[in-house]
Amino acid sequence: MQDKLQGRVAIVTGGARGIGFGIAERLARDGAHVVIADVIDDTAQAAQRLAEQGRSAQAWRLDVSQEREIGEFVRGVERQHGRIDILVNNAGISPKNNGTKFLVEETSTENWSRVIAVNLTGPFLLCRECIPVMRRQGHGRIVNITSQSARTRPEATSGHYAASKTGLMGLSRALAGEVGNGGITVNCVAPGVIETPMLSTFSDERRAHLASRIPMGAMGAPADIAAAVAFLASDDARYITGTTIDVNGGMFMT
Numbered sequence: 001m002q003d004k005l006q007g008r009v010a011i012v013t014g015g016a017r018g019i020g021f022g023i024a025e026r027l028a029r030d031g032a033h034v035v036i037a038d039v040i041d042d043t044a045q046a047a048q049r050l051a052e053q054g055r056s057a058q059a060w061r062l063d064v065s066q067e068r069e070i071g072e073f074v075r076g077v078e079r080q081h082g083r084i085d086i087l088v089n090n091a092g093i094s095p096k097n098n099g100t101k102f103l104v105e106e107t108s109t110e111n112w113s114r115v116i117a118v119n120l121t122g123p124f125l126l127c128r129e130c131i132p133v134m135r136r137q138g139h140g141r142i143v144n145i146t147s148q149s150a151r152t153r154p155e156a157t158s159g160h161y162a163a164s165k166t167g168l169m170g171l172s173r174a175l176a177g178e179v180g181n182g183g184i185t186v187n188c189v190a191p192g193v194i195e196t197p198m199l200s201t202f203s204d205e206r207r208a209h210l211a212s213r214i215p216m217g218a219m220g221a222p223a224d225i226a227a228a229v230a231f232l233a234s235d236d237a238r239y240i241t242g243t244t245i246d247v248n249g250g251m252f253m254t
């Protein structure tokens with residue numbers, strides 16, 4: 001629906017490509033003004049693509065692992081728009097070791113710390129900075145993009161990645177318990193295998209193996225994740241908090 005998010009201001013981290021761009025595109029289509037926050041050079045072009053579709057969007061260069069940048073970013077968005085309704089913590093990294101996962105015994109402390117900084121500390125900092133703005137409005141929607149790796153034994157991803165995404169689920173539940181009385185919900189969407197640049201290092205053999213394990217017979221698309229995020233960001237989901245929606249074609253079921 002075109003106007004479900006009319007008047008809402010949304011932040012999508014890692015929104016320049018892949019799942020994040022799919023989410024930005026969907027929230028903008030539903031009527032939100034979308035701030036695409038990303039580190040890559042293509043960020044401005046991503047916002048431009050949405051503007052060409054007649055949507056309301058802007059680009060912001062942000063490295064979610066940099067605490068100082070996050071404070072300036074959130075204050076800047078609030079100054080420009082007067083509100084922040086939706087925060088989608090989507091930016092994430094999944095370093096690979098020649099196309100396969102890093103075993104724990106092969107993982108350097110630096111590699112571990114980098115993944116935790118981007119995938120877990122970044123979302124924590126963004127939540128911490130956005131919550132006071134959402135409390136003042138009496139309204140907020142936080143959606144954290146976790147992973148199937150946080151739901152069951154990770155097959156294709158490394159221990160640091162699984163730890164970061166499982167931590168993000170724990171953070172989401174804790175925060176949901178703290179902010180529900182302020183009209184703020186906090187939920188997760190856990191993608192299965194979604195066709196994006198993050199999968200570009202996977203061999204054809206691994207991709208075929210993964211697809212063969214999906215009951216629906218194929219990898220998902222960014223739009224499949226975006227649909228779940230748009231629902232959680234809408235008024236329809238006003239009484240849903242502290243939960244995770246699995247979007248994985250049936251690859252993992254609880």
Ligand SMILES: NC(=O)c1ccc[n+]([C@@H]2O[C@H](COP(=O)([O-])OP(=O)(O)OC[C@H]3O[C@@H](n4cnc5c(N)ncnc54)[C@H](O)[C@@H]3O)[C@@H](O)[C@H]2O)c1
Pocket residue numbers: 013014015016017018019020037038039040062063064065090091092093094118145146147148190191192193194195196197198199
């Ligand atoms: N693709 C999948 O199958 C899959 C499965 C489960 C979970 N996920 C999760 O979905 C999210 C999006 O994944 P994707 O497949 O679209 O990945 P992607 O690599 O295609 O896109 C990730 C985006 O995040 C941005 N980013 C990375 N580090 C950043 C930083 N420090 N600050 C700001 N932006 C940063 C990148 O520039 C990129 O635009 C990630 O959190 C990922 O862990 C993806």
